[in-house]
Amino acid sequence: MQAPVLQSVTVEILVDNFFDIFEPSKPGMVERAVLGRMPKPLLAAHGLAMLVTLSQNGKQTRILVDTANSPLSFFNNLEAMEHKVEEVDALFISHGHPDHYGGLMELLQRRGPGVPVYLHQDCYYPKLLVTPRGRVGPFALVRDNLVAGGAQLHENQGPALLQDMALLTGTVEATTSYEKPLPGFKRVVQGQEEPDPFSDEQALVLNVAGKGLVVIGGCCHPGIVNMTKYAQKLTGVNQVAAIIGGFHLTAGGDDLINGTIAGLKEMHPDLVLAGHCTGFKALTRMAAELPDNFMVSCVGTKVIIGG
Ligand SMILES: [Fe+2]
Numbered sequence: 001m002q003a004p005v006l007q008s009v010t011v012e013i014l015v016d017n018f019f020d021i022f023e024p025s026k027p028g029m030v031e032r033a034v035l036g037r038m039p040k041p042l043l044a045a046h047g048l049a050m051l052v053t054l055s056q057n058g059k060q061t062r063i064l065v066d067t068a069n070s071p072l073s074f075f076n077n078l079e080a081m082e083h084k085v086e087e088v089d090a091l092f093i094s095h096g097h098p099d100h101y102g103g104l105m106e107l108l109q110r111r112g113p114g115v116p117v118y119l120h121q122d123c124y125y126p127k128l129l130v131t132p133r134g135r136v137g138p139f140a141l142v143r144d145n146l147v148a149g150g151a152q153l154h155e156n157q158g159p160a161l162l163q164d165m166a167l168l169t170g171t172v173e174a175t176t177s178y179e180k181p182l183p184g185f186k187r188v189v190q191g192q193e194e195p196d197p198f199s200d201e202q203a204l205v206l207n208v209a210g211k212g213l214v215v216i217g218g219c220c221h222p223g224i225v226n227m228t229k230y231a232q233k234l235t236g237v238n239q240v241a242a243i244i245g246g247f248h249l250t251a252g253g254d255d256l257i258n259g260t261i262a263g264l265k266e267m268h269p270d271l272v273l274a275g276h277c278t279g280f281k282a283l284t285r286m287a288a289e290l291p292d293n294f295m296v297s298c299v300g301t302k303v304i305i306g307g
């Protein structure tokens with residue numbers, strides 16, 4: 001499926017797990033927040049939200065990718081970064097975990113009816129986590145609530161276009177040996193708990209003229225290398241400009257971290273911006289092994305590709 005060619009893409013990290021005022025910028029590509037120039041402080045939180053601005057033929061479209069873990073972090077940071085809910089043309093929910101849809105219902109309420117919301121049809125299965133300290137959840141994104149909230153739903157299973165400007169991968173094809181759904185993640189299907197295959201998680205794929213693909217994942221439970229390789233296969237574009245998101249690596253152990261770093265190196269992305277659920281150990285390993293193109297995703301960071 002063709003991914004429409006865009007002139008430029010900017011990705012603003014509205015909510016993420018990290019903030020470090022001393023993380024450097026990369027002029028022309030990655031700009032960090034300058035707290036002293038912002039109208040209010042930024043909040044870091046275990047969640048993810050990004051505002052993605054696409055430029056095509058002089059027209060700009062703004063896509064909100066995920067809505068963080070709660071309205072508290074989401075709306076605080078939206079205001080701190082001087083954006084308004086009215087600017088959002090469409091929403092994309094990366095997968096059905098509550099740290100990605102926590103601000104969604106309040107956003108719909110503030111935005112008013114009719115906003116397009118793109119998500120995989122499997123996002124509605126209740127999800128839970130079984131940890132050494134006990135069970136967490138189940139949590140569910142309730143379709144009826146979204147409809148009642150005025151969302152104009154666009155549900156997909158396979159590849160689909162978002163606003164004729166971006167590609168959604170649909171369920172990700174697994175091709176690497178080291179990226180497997182982690183034990184402990186469950187979903188509930190027809191009343192029965194089962195290991196979560198993460199059929200609901202998909203990447204947002206943007207194709208920037210002269211730069212290549214920008215691949216954005218939420219938690220990347222299907223594996224960031226699987227997701228990027230699948231984006232390359234679907235689009236026929238091999239050049240990778242940026243890979244952005246939470247990579248969920250440390251919890252998977254050294255084999256997953258090592259395999260993923262090797263896989264990322266093979267794809268030669270200009271930028272790897274990882275945060276959220278990636279985990280401290282994996283972040284530090286990537287920082288050491290991808291010194292020229294890895295950067296940690298902090299709240300308030302702005303990535304500029306093309307233009
Ligand atoms: Fe997450």
Ligand SMILES: [Fe+2]
Nearest residue numbers: 095097219221
């Ligand atoms: Fe997740």
